[in-house]
Amino acid sequence: MxxxxxxxxxxxxxxxxxxxxxxxxxxxxxxxxxxxxxxxxxxxxxxxxxxxxxxxxxxxxxxxxxxxxxxxxxxxxxxxxxxxxxxxxxxxxxxxxxxxxxxAIPNLPASEVPEGEDEAANVEVARWGEPREFDFEPKEHADFAPALGLDFESAAKISGARFAVLRGGVARLNRALGQFMLDHQAREGFAEIAPPLLVRDEAMFGTGQLPKFRDDQFGTLDGRWLIPTAEVSLTNLVRESILDEETLPIRVTALTPCFRLEAGAAGRDTRGLIRQHQFEKVELVAVTTPEQSDAEHEHMCAAAEGVLRALGLPYRKMLLCSGDMGFSARKTYDLEVWLPGQNTYREISSISNCGDFQARRMAARYRPAGETKGTRFVHTLNGSGLAVGRTLVAVLENYQQADGSVRIPEILVPYMGGVTELRPA
CATH class of the missing domain: 1.10.287.40 (Serine-tRNA synthetase, tRNA binding domain)
Incomplete structure (x- = not known):
């Protein structure tokens, strides 16, 4: 606002x-x-x-x-x-x-954001890890993971397109990823929250989904909305509040299902798990002072990068141009993970500094230390730490073997009860 x-x-x-x-x-x-x-x-x-x-x-x-x-x-x-x-x-x-x-007007870009119309003008600022050299032709997850328990046909019968049923080892790997991410982000200073999945108009307005992106959301018969991301619930925890500066930064995280109608994405990523109507994501949200928001943005990005590094997944960090940022963002980093089946990097996390844009919509303020009168708007930040389904895709593709099995990254073995690989049924 x-x-x-x-x-x-x-x-x-x-x-x-x-x-x-x-x-x-x-x-x-x-x-x-x-x-x-x-x-x-x-x-x-x-x-x-x-x-x-x-x-x-x-x-x-x-x-x-x-x-x-x-x-x-x-x-x-x-x-x-x-x-x-x-x-x-x-x-x-x-x-x-x-x-x-x-x-209805989006946030203004920060001065350091590169100018451009679309993703072609995004700027790579860092890269980590070397893509694995395969001694066979790596496949896309949609081609080999059904034998491991990734079931699109049953989901289509139940719910239609852009849904999946996860069975057996794939389901356990998906759960392991979410739990590992939560534990990792807790170590990075983010307090775990179990928030509501249904929210009111005011909450969706506060974070910028309404009114502009109404057609991309799933509404309920009683006038609520299924959250498209836990950003909505987590950021609105401070709505209509006056916080003391001493309590900032507030850092919270949550693992939740997310629901997106994706009305504007017809025809995109129709195969596999990349773009689903229902998916899980570990969300990171921070609330801080204007003076600290840039540093907080870097900290949040590093927290998300830490998950990719622990999993051994090559990625690159992109600074988005002015034409490719989300509605509420003033500056955004995308983390793009390497997918050998597609032979390209794909977004797995988007981490944004929204400045005071959302705070104005939510009436979220803080009282500077030492002052008894006067308040200022907080700055809010959000990002994925990470999208669980896309991370599952990255693990499946990067750790696939010639016989169709998948090695489990070492960091996840304890979360898998000692299982070290998934094998085709």
Whole structure:
């Protein structure tokens, strides 16, 4: 959510930042609405003050037996009494229109974010690990993992496309990955949370899924939403709060199912586990001060990278360009894991600094240390630490053997009860 006062202060800078996102200028339209609303506010305040003044004058005029003056004042008060509700209604309507426009505009990119229209302009900032050299042609997980328990056919009968049933060893490996990730992130200072999976409109608005991305979400019959990511539940833990600076940063993590309609992704990644309507993810969320948010962003990214390194999965770290970032982000790193079956890197985690964008939508503030008056908006950050299904894909493909079996990464063997490989049924 944007602050209209900041747009008033520097409309050219606001439009220039939007242009980096590939979005047309909005400042003139916003400021015209804001000016009309403020004029109505002033008119309503002036009318209310005059009504109060005239009401007092009526009694004085009657006390002095100035009936003509009293009658004129009463007529003026009657007109003002009738006019005030109309002014307030018009002011409220303009305010709602302005808020609606502000709520639909994405966050402004940080100055260090590279300019570009799409992923082609993203910048690689780091790379870890060397892709394994196979002595056979590596396969995509959708081609060999069904023999290990990855069942798309049963899921299609039950739920349709973009669902999967995990059986036996694959199901256990999926569970092991989630538990390992939670343990790892706890060691990185993130407190484990078991949050609700159903949330209200206000929560989805707070993190930016509503109103713009309504068509990408699964709604319920009672007006709630299935979470597309635990970011929604975790970030909204601080909504409508005033925190003490001493309590920051707040770092939380959760392993939850996530649900996405993916209305805008028709035809993409139709095979395998890469893009599902239902999947599991370990989410990381941090709430901190503006001064610490950049450092917190790096810490969160390192926490997610630690999972990939522990699993021995080669990856690269990408700084997203202005046109490829998510709606609420001001700066985003993507971690892309190597998938030998596709012979390419694919996103496995997106880690974003949202600045105060979500905090304004949630009314989440903090009181600076040593101050008794005045508050500031917190900064919020979120990221995957990691997407469990995509990590399962990466493990299956990177640790596949020529006979169709899959070695278990050493770090996961205790979580697998000592099992060291998955073998075809």
């Amino acid at each position: 944007h602050d209209i006062r900041l747009i008033r202060d520097d409309p050219k800078a606001f439009d220039a930042a939007l242009a980096r996102r590939g979005i047309a200028s909005h400042a003139a339209q916003l400021l015209a609405l804001d000016e009309k609303r403020r004029a109505l506010t002033t008119e309503a305040q002036t009318a209310q003050a005059r009504r109060n003044e005239a009401s007092k004058a009526i009694g004085a005029a009657k006390a002095q037996k100035k009936e003509d003056e009293a009658q004129a004042l009463m007529a003026e008060v009657a007109v003002l009494k009738e006019r005030l509700p109309a002014l307030e209604t018009e002011e409220r309507a303009l305010g709602d229109e302005l808020d609606g426009l502000l709520a």
